[in-house]
Amino acid sequence: MSDFFDVREMHGYTTAIVYDNGEIDEISTHFVSGAAARAIVGGSYGFTTADDPKKAKEAIETAVELAKRLDRINPRKKIEMAPIPRTVKEVYRVKKNPGDVSMSQKQDLLKSIEDAMREQDKKGLIKSTRLNYSEAYSHNIHYTSAGERIEYDTYRTGFSCTAVAGEGSALQVGRRSYFNVGGFEIFDQCNPLELAREAVDEAYALLSAKHAPSGKFDVVCDPELAGVFIHEAVGHASEADTVLDGDSCLEGRIGQQIGSELVTVKDDPTLLKYGYYPYDSEGVPSHSKTLIEKGVMKAYLNSRETAAKLGGTPGNARAGGLARPVVRMSNTFIDNGELTKDEVFEGVNGIYLKGSRGGQVNTGEGVFQFNAVIGYLVKDGKLGDIIRDVSLSGNTLKTLNNIVRVGNDLDFHSGRCGKAGQGVAVGDGSPHILIKDAVVGGSS
Numbered sequence: 001m002s003d004f005f006d007v008r009e010m011h012g013y014t015t016a017i018v019y020d021n022g023e024i025d026e027i028s029t030h031f032v033s034g035a036a037a038r039a040i041v042g043g044s045y046g047f048t049t050a051d052d053p054k055k056a057k058e059a060i061e062t063a064v065e066l067a068k069r070l071d072r073i074n075p076r077k078k079i080e081m082a083p084i085p086r087t088v089k090e091v092y093r094v095k096k097n098p099g100d101v102s103m104s105q106k107q108d109l110l111k112s113i114e115d116a117m118r119e120q121d122k123k124g125l126i127k128s129t130r131l132n133y134s135e136a137y138s139h140n141i142h143y144t145s146a147g148e149r150i151e152y153d154t155y156r157t158g159f160s161c162t163a164v165a166g167e168g169s170a171l172q173v174g175r176r177s178y179f180n181v182g183g184f185e186i187f188d189q190c191n192p193l194e195l196a197r198e199a200v201d202e203a204y205a206l207l208s209a210k211h212a213p214s215g216k217f218d219v220v221c222d223p224e225l226a227g228v229f230i231h232e233a234v235g236h237a238s239e240a241d242t243v244l245d246g247d248s249c250l251e252g253r254i255g256q257q258i259g260s261e262l263v264t265v266k267d268d269p270t271l272l273k274y275g276y277y278p279y280d281s282e283g284v285p286s287h288s289k290t291l292i293e294k295g296v297m298k299a300y301l302n303s304r305e306t307a308a309k310l311g312g313t314p315g316n317a318r319a320g321g322l323a324r325p326v327v328r329m330s331n332t333f334i335d336n337g338e339l340t341k342d343e344v345f346e347g348v349n350g351i352y353l354k355g356s357r358g359g360q361v362n363t364g365e366g367v368f369q370f371n372a373v374i375g376y377l378v379k380d381g382k383l384g385d386i387i388r389d390v391s392l393s394g395n396t397l398k399t400l401n402n403i404v405r406v407g408n409d410l411d412f413h414s415g416r417c418g419k420a421g422q423g424v425a426v427g428d429g430s431p432h433i434l435i436k437d438a439v440v441g442g443s444s
Contacts, residue, residue: 002039002040002041002046002063002064002067002068002145003040003041003042003078003079004039004040004081004144004145004146005037005038005039005040005060005063005064005144005145006037006038006142006143006144006145006282006283007035007036007037007038007056007059007060007141007142007143007144008035008036008140008141008142008281008319008322009034009035009053009056009140009141009142010032010033010034010035010036010053010138010139010140010141010321010322011032011033011053011138011139012031012032012033012136012137012138012139013029013030013031013032013136013137014029014030014032014134014135014136014137015028015029015098015133015134015135015136016028016029016132016133016134017103017106017107017110017132017133017134018130018131018132018133019107019110019111019114019129019130019131019132020128020129020130021128021129021130022111022114022118022129024107025130027103027107032138032321033051033052033053034049034050034051034052034053034322035049035050035052035053035055035056035059035322036048036049036050036059036319036322036323036324037049037050037056037059037060037062037063038063038324038325039060039063039064039066039067040067040079040081041064041067041068041070041071042067042071042075042076042078042079043071043075043076043077043078043079044067044068044070044071044074044076044079045067045070045079046062046063046064046065046066046067046068046069046070047063047066047324048062048063048066049322053141079305080305080308080309081304081305081308082302082304082305082307082308082313082314083304084144084146084148084282084283084284084285084304084314085284085285085313085315087285087287088285089152089278089279089285089286090278091152091153091278092154092181092182092272092276092278094153094155094182094183094185095182095183095185096183096184096185097155097183097184098135098137098155098157098183098184099137100184101184106133109133109159109187109192110131110133110159112192112193113131113159113161113192113193113195113196114129114131114161114196116192116193116196116197117129117161117163117196117197117199117200119197120196120197120200120201121163121200123204125165125166125167125203125204125207126163126164126165126200126203127164127165127166127171128163128164129161129162129163129164130161130162131159131160131161131162132159132160132161133158133159134156134157134158134159134179135155135156135157135183136155136156136157137153137154137155138153138154139151139152139153140152140153140154140279142279142281142282142283143283144283148283150279150283152278152279154181154276154277154278155181155182155183156179156180156181156182156274156425157179157180157182157183157184157186158177158178158179158180158186158274158414159177159178159179159192160175160176160177160179161175161176161177161192161195161196161199162174162175162199163175163196163199163200163202163203164203165200165203165204165206165207166207167207170207172203172206172207172209172388173203173206174198174199174200174201174202174203174204174205174206175199175202175373176195176196176198176199176202177195177414178190178192178195178414179274179414179425180272180273180274180414181272181273181274181276181425182272202373202374205374205386206373206374206386206388208386209374209385209386209387209388210385210386210387210388211387211388211389211442212351212375212387212388212389212390212440212441212442213351213387213440213442214440214441214442215439215440216437216438216439216440217350217351217437217438217440218348218349218350218351218434218435218436218437218438219350219351219352219353219392219434219435219438219440220344220345220348220350220351220352220353220378220432220433220434220435221353221392221430221432221433221435222352222353222354222355222432223409223410223411223412223413223429223430223431223432224354224355224356224411224413224428225353225354225355225356225370225372225392226334226430226431226432226433227332227333227334227411227412227413227428227429227430228356228359228370228413228415228428229368229370229392229399229430230265230332230333230334230428230429230430231329231332231415231417231426231428232359232361232368232370233361233363233366233368233396233399234250234265234291234292234332234396234400235265235267235291235301235329235332236329236361236363236419237249237250237363237366237396238250238267238291238299238300238301239300239301239316239327239328239329240300240301240302240303240306240307240309240310240312240316240327241303241306241326241327242327242363243300243306243310244306244309244310246364247363247364248363248364249363249364249365249366249396249397250297250300253297254297254298254299254300255296255297255298256296256297257295257296258292258295258296258297258397258400258401259292259295259397259400259401259403260295260400260401260402260403260404261294261295262294262295262337262403262404262405262406263292263294263295263334263400263403263406264290264292264293264294264334264335265290265291265292265332265333265334265335266288266289266290266291266332266333266335267288267289267291267301267316267329267330267331267332267333268288268289268330268331268333269286269287269288269315269316269330269331270286270287270288271288271331271412271427273331273412273414273427273429274331274412274414274415274425274426274427275329275330275331275332275414275424275425275426275427276330276331276427277318277330280314280315280316280317280318280325281317281318281319281325282303282304282314282317282325284304284314284315284317285315286315286330287313287315289301289313289315289316291332292400295400295401299312299313300312301316301327301328301329302314302315302316302317302327303316303317303325303326303327304317306327316328316329316330318330318424319422319424320422320423320424321422323420323421323422324420326419326420326422328417328419328424328426329417329426330426330427331412331426331427331428331429332426332427332428332429333410333412333427333428333429333430334406334410334429334430334431334433335410336406336407336408336409336410336431337405337406337407337408337431337433338406338408339405339406339407339408340407340408340409341407341409341431341432342381343405343407344405344406344407344431344432344433344434345378345381345382345432345434346381347380347381348378348380348381348434349378349379349380350378351375351376351377351378351387351390351440352375352376352377352378352383353372353374353375353390353392353440354372354373354374354375354376355372355373355374356370356371356372356373357371357372357373358370358371359371359391361396366395366396366397367393367394367395367396368393368394368396368399369391369392369393369441370391370392370393371390371391372390372391372392374386374387374388375387375388375390387442389442390440390441390442391440391441391442392438392439392440392441393439393440393441394438394439399435399438402435402436402437402438403433403434403435404434404435404436405433405434406431406433406434407431407432407433408431409431409432410429410430410431411429411430411431412427412428412429413427413428413429414426414427415427415428
């Protein structure tokens with residue numbers, strides 16, 4: 001017998017359509033079906049998967065045997081699990097099932113987006129375009145040895161478009177995307193043709209952009225770059241398994257003032273953004289969690305196991321597909337402040353950074369570097385020359401304390417977050433913020 005087991009069954013599919021330079025490059029549908037079983041015996045886990053949900057019973061037996069064997073070989077302190085709150089969640093129901101939209105309609109949509117990019121190319125500088133459409137559906141069932149059981153559906157849909165502009169030997173890329181939880185109704189939430197035109201405009205702007213200066217500047221970050229900062233530098237350091245591993249600069253900081261009183265950070269899987277989920281991969285009902293409130297560290301993100309060890313509430317264990325659940329973010333964001341965007345910029349002499357092209361973070365040392373897509377020199381609050389190849393770097397805690405203005409224009413961007421060899425859908429958000437004395441790096 002085991003101390004505990006749980007099972008996740010999943011049935012679903014993913015569909016992708018790719019347009020490359022106006023021609024269909026790929027149309028594919030992949031079906032997903034299987035079960036994942038996890039068991040605890042003493043201080044050990046057993047975990048296994050099956051490619052058929054009908055084999056769930058066999059998967060449970062295998063997981064139990066694996067846990068027993070590990071517990072015999074290497075006995076450890078018994079694993080405790082925080083209880084699952086008894087809450088029934090209202091699950092988002094898709095408004096326009098993408099399965100009811102024909103493949104030709106989806107292709108026509110991509111073709112119209114590509115046409116908009118070509119029409120925006122007034123100077124004939126766009127050398128190539130690429131568009132991606134994706135939809136994903138899963139029917140999820142979760143049950144435990146304690147008798148808990150949930151069952152729900154999730155859909156995620158979206159598109160991205162990329163334009164490559166070239167002049168002489170120079171090439172620059174503009175990109176826009178929109179992904180969200182839900183079905184084909186996501187195209188009512190955005191203007192895909194306008195996003196396509198913005199991608200072309202961005203590629204054009206980068207062609208004429210100057211190289212960025214280096215040094216310390218007052219920096220305004222747009223919602224995308226500020227959202228990536230809060231996800232990577234703060235969100236990952238708030239994950240309780242990272243804290244327990246001794247790899248977080250936020251370890252032992254609960255109750256401490258770690259940032260400006262203007263900064264409140266939340267993680268909220270109940271928001272209808274890309275990181276939405278009604279229940280986590282341990283069957284815990286989703287709920288909003290305040291990580292930082294007016295600069296004070298309030299909570300970590302927890303699984304049932306880490307909540308039992310550190311205190312706090314579970315609900316943040318997520319798995320990519322049928323992988324093992326680990327502590328993950330959902331929709332992580334800096335909450336709105338009181339200033340308008342114009343008030344954030346008022347009187348600023350420095351740099352405005354927009355978008356994110358990735359970067360790196362060390363959660364233990366609390367240092368980061370992120371690359372912006374595009375930037376602008378700012379004088380007396382007004383945008384000046386466009387700059388490119390620019391990065392923002394610094395110390396996480398120092399940066400949190402150096403946020404001196406927070407706007408009221410909270411916006412989210414979608415992404416895929418990687419951890420433990422698996423990816424999950426997330427949303428990053430923020431209003432415009434002003435960071436004083438930020439370290440900016442440029443290339444000559």
